[in-house]
Amino acid sequence: MLDRVRDFLRRVRRSTTFRYLRRDIRAKIGGGIVLLVVFTAIFAGFIARHDPAAENPSDRFQGPSWKYPFGTDDKGRDIFSRVVYGARTALIIGTLLVVVEAVIGVPLGLLAGYRGGKVDNLIMRLVDAVLAMPGLIIALAFVAVFGPGLYKVVLALAITGWAGYARLIRGQTLAIKEETYIEAARAIGEKDRTIVFRYVLPNAISPLIVMITMTFPAAILLSSSMSFLGLGVQPPTPDWGYDLNAYKKFLGDPMPGPLMTILPGIVMVITIFGFNFFGDALRDAYDPRLRE
Amino acid sequence: MYGFILKRLLLLIPIFFAVSIVVFLLLPLTGDPARQVAYGQGRYDITPHELENLSHQYGFHRPLYIQYIRWLTGYPSADPAQGENATVIPKGLLRGDLGFSYTRSRPVASLMLEALPQTLLLTFTAFIMSLAIGLLFGIFSALRRKTWVDYTFMGTAIFGVSIPFFWQGLMMILIFVNWLKWFPIPTAGEHGLMYLILPAFTLATHQAASLARMTRSSMLDVLRQDYIRTARAKGLRERAVVYKHALKNAFIPVATLLFLRLPFLFGGTVIMEIVFSWPGMGRLLVQGMGAMGASKDWYIVQGGVLMFLVLAVFANLLADIMYAYLNPKIRYGEGG
Numbered sequence: 001m002l003d004r005v006r007d008f009l010r011r012v013r014r015s016t017t018f019r020y021l022r023r024d025i026r027a028k029i030g031g032g033i034v035l036l037v038v039f040t041a042i043f044a045g046f047i048a049r050h051d052p053a054a055e056n057p058s059d060r061f062q063g064p065s066w067k068y069p070f071g072t073d074d075k076g077r078d079i080f081s082r083v084v085y086g087a088r089t090a091l092i093i094g095t096l097l098v099v100v101e102a103v104i105g106v107p108l109g110l111l112a113g114y115r116g117g118k119v120d121n122l123i124m125r126l127v128d129a130v131l132a133m134p135g136l137i138i139a140l141a142f143v144a145v146f147g148p149g150l151y152k153v154v155l156a157l158a159i160t161g162w163a164g165y166a167r168l169i170r171g172q173t174l175a176i177k178e179e180t181y182i183e184a185a186r187a188i189g190e191k192d193r194t195i196v197f198r199y200v201l202p203n204a205i206s207p208l209i210v211m212i213t214m215t216f217p218a219a220i221l222l223s224s225s226m227s228f229l230g231l232g233v234q235p236p237t238p239d240w241g242y243d244l245n246a247y248k249k250f251l252g253d254p255m256p257g258p259l260m261t262i263l264p265g266i267v268m269v270i271t272i273f274g275f276n277f278f279g280d281a282l283r284d285a286y287d288p289r290l291r292e
Numbered sequence: 293m294y295g296f297i298l299k300r301l302l303l304l305i306p307i308f309f310a311v312s313i314v315v316f317l318l319l320p321l322t323g324d325p326a327r328q329v330a331y332g333q334g335r336y337d338i339t340p341h342e343l344e345n346l347s348h349q350y351g352f353h354r355p356l357y358i359q360y361i362r363w364l365t366g367y368p369s370a371d372p373a374q375g376e377n378a379t380v381i382p383k384g385l386l387r388g389d390l391g392f393s394y395t396r397s398r399p400v401a402s403l404m405l406e407a408l409p410q411t412l413l414l415t416f417t418a419f420i421m422s423l424a425i426g427l428l429f430g431i432f433s434a435l436r437r438k439t440w441v442d443y444t445f446m447g448t449a450i451f452g453v454s455i456p457f458f459w460q461g462l463m464m465i466l467i468f469v470n471w472l473k474w475f476p477i478p479t480a481g482e483h484g485l486m487y488l489i490l491p492a493f494t495l496a497t498h499q500a501a502s503l504a505r506m507t508r509s510s511m512l513d514v515l516r517q518d519y520i521r522t523a524r525a526k527g528l529r530e531r532a533v534v535y536k537h538a539l540k541n542a543f544i545p546v547a548t549l550l551f552l553r554l555p556f557l558f559g560g561t562v563i564m565e566i567v568f569s570w571p572g573m574g575r576l577l578v579q580g581m582g583a584m585g586a587s588k589d590w591y592i593v594q595g596g597v598l599m600f601l602v603l604a605v606f607a608n609l610l611a612d613i614m615y616a617y618l619n620p621k622i623r624y625g626e627g628g
Contacts, residue, residue, distance in 0.1 A: 129307070132552075132608040136559030137577070137600045144581040144593055145321045221456050225563055228458045229583040244459060251466050258466050265459040273454035280450060 017206070020285040027281035033274025041088040048081035052238045063256040070263045071256050073247060083264045085238040087271065093154060093233070094219040098212050100158040105165025106208070110196050112166065113173025124170065127163040135160035136222060143231045153223050153232050161215065168211050172204035179203075206286045213279035217272040224268065240268050296616050300609055307605055312385060315598045316360050319590045325352045332588045333394050348375035363391075382591070390598070391591030395580075400595040403576060408599065410483055411572035415554075415561050417492040422499035423550065429500070430507025430546075435534065437512065445504065452501030457494065457560050461567035464490045478568040491564040499557055506549050510542040517541075544618045551611030555604040573599055 012018055021027040040047055049067070050056075056076035064071045070079035112123035135157065142156035176182065177200070185195050226232030227241030235242065243264060250257035319325050326347035330338040338346070347353050351362065351370065362368060366384025370376040383389040390400035433445040468474045468490060475486055514520065515538055523533045562574030566584065569575070577596030579586040 129310075132555060132604055134555035134558045134600055134604050136556075137562060137597060140562075140578065140581055141318060141593065141597050144588070145318055217454065224456055225458055225559075228456075229563070229566060229578055230585075231578070231581055231583050241456075241458070244462070248462050251462060252470055258470075261459070261462050261466070265456075265463070268459065269451075269455050272456070273451055276450050276454050 017282075017285045021281060024281040024285065026277045027285070030274045030276070030278030030281060033270060034278050037087055037271050037274065038091065040084055041091040044084045044088045048078070048084040050078035050081045052077065052081040052085040053236055054078070061256055063259065064263075071259055073243075073260055074250070079243075079260060079264060082238045082243055083240070083267050086240040086243065086264070087267075089150070089233060089237055089239050090220045090224065090268075090271070093150060093223045094216045096151075096154045097157055097161060097219040097223070098215055100154060101161040101165050101215065102208070102212065104158065105162035106169050106201070108162070109166040109169025109171075110173055110200060113170040114177060114192070114196050114200065120170070123166065127166050127170075130160050130163040131167070133160055136225065139222065139226060140229070140231050143226065148226075148231055148234050150233050150237060153226055156226075157219065157222055161219075164215065165208075165211060168207055169204055172207055173200055176200050176203050210279065210283045210286055213275065213282050217275035217279070220268075220272055220275075240264060293616065297613055300612055304605065304609070308602075311598065311601045311605070312364060313360070315594050315601065316363050318594055318597065320356060320359070322590075325590070326350065328588065328590055329394060332590065334587060345375060349377040349380060351376050351381050385598075390595035393580075393589050393592050395587050395589040395592070400591045403592065404573060404595050404599055407571060407573040407576050410570060411558075411561055411565070411574060414488065414492055414495070414564065414570060414572060415557055417488060418495035418499065418557065418561070419550075419554075421492060421496035422503055425496065425500035426503025427507055427546075429504035431511060431534070431539065433504065433508040434511030434515065434542075442508075446508065449501040449504045452497050455497075457498065457563045458567055460497065461491065461494045461564060464494055465567070478570070480569045481571060482569075483571055487568070487570070491568040491570055494567075495557065495560050495564050498560065499553065502553070503546065503550065507542065507546050510545050511538060514538045514542040544615070547618055548611055548615045551607055551614055554607035554611075558600055558603060558607075 021031075049069075054077060056072065056078075058076065059068070059072050060074060060076040062068050062072040062076075068078050068080065070083060073079055073082075108123050108127075112120040112127075138160050139153070139156035142159060143152055146152055146156075173196075182195060182199055185199050190199075223232055224239065224241030224244075227239040228245045230242070230245065233239040233242060244261055247260040247264070250260050319328065322328050326343050327338070329350060330336075330343060330346055335342075351359060351374075353374070354362070358368070362384070363382050364385050366382070366387055366389070369383075370378035370381045372378070380392050380394070382391040388401055390404065392398075393400050393403060396403060429445045429449065433442045436442050465478065469477055475490055476482070478487060478490075520533060520538055523537045524530075528537075558574075561572065562578055564570060565572045565575035566578055573596055576592060577600070578584070580589040580592030580596060582588040
């Protein structure tokens, strides 16, 4: 097992993509931020200095200090700890959403691209229709009907999110289908299922990874927007959007007040920026036409 | 071209029915529509008997397909013998009735019609702003490729798409309303020009950021083409080459993207309307969904979702027509 991991890492390190990425400043900055956020989310328990839900009435509305790096809120909770645990929520939502979307979208894309004809027509009609819909509003309607909560937010966003994956994979499949090695696989009598999953899919992995990196920040943006409206993740799960909604009423207050909105927001922007930046670099690295 | 448009228009009919079914199902999908209505009216201690009455008043006891046909066409009309109440049962979507809001005690259609212009105004203003900013940044980046101008613009653009709408809106309020006092405090019910600028600008920045990136790569693509070299070779001024020959062709994918992203813009409008207390449909809709401590109002939810879906369908239609208009290959090809 360990050998295989080591082997995999060696292959990654030798790949042209990786070599290209290492020279790209965007990949360095973006990748650094991504690693930092992932690390924070995993080790939230060690990084946060307080229980994010612990109310401390004697320490309400504190400005930033060594004890409370981002200050405290109206209930005396440590805002920094809430932001750290919020990162965990954001990453969980992003990961789950990407997985659900890919699990729905990739097989449909493979099917449409490989079978072609009527199946393709039907699936792509559906994809076009779904892509034309306002995803956020559909997601909000879903949550209004089935109730809020982390898992429901994921499902709600997946209703429209899978279509992008299906379209991407279909396009890839169409191109790969024409390759000689697919013809060869057919000639030696491989079954369709084997061809699709052993030959087509592995060759469509690069754009899929780029797509995942690009949809991840969008997932965080959308889910936190839903929480901000109160139609997303519910307490006690700490969520960036939910907290910002709770803190926005202190914007008009004297100084530590606005900081409650400013600081968590900056963390959020940097996180999303990191993913976007890294995703951009990754896309260029995979696409030889864009390399000079 | 006209045949193409006509075909697209005919396609709207099945789309409309699909949309209407989805929107209609929102309320039955909750499992217990009568209870939802009772809660929306604030009657949390409703007895089973009263619930039964309410269910009959709203016609929820009928089979689902009858409810749908009634919701769509108004037939069969309310039957008092079964305890159905003619004022609360929708008189048919096709007759322009979206039901009666039980939280605001007004027909939803009139609420929507009041809010629609505000939403369109906000979205349209943002749209124009983003077009101006996005094209400008994109073109300059492409022309000054790999210079500090390019890096700064594109860095700003990728930063722009990374800022959540709602937080950017809050920061706008903090800086321009609370600190600089250039704009009035956003208040519910106010919707003058001074109240419009901040939400429209916030909304526009995201759209502008992705537009700028798209414009840049599209411009770069076009500038590499042979006909640009030809244009330069025959001695055209650089300005003519860029703005007449290159931009015209680079604009095709950008224009399509512009309209295809409209649904996304509507999503942003919803958030802006909440942050800036803008009296549009998004605010109405999200409050109807129970956001911001409001009571749920299912007829507003249905009406609002319907309106936004219809807007999205039209935006998509515009994108198709725009694409066909700008791209003769589609116009005269199999699509026409």
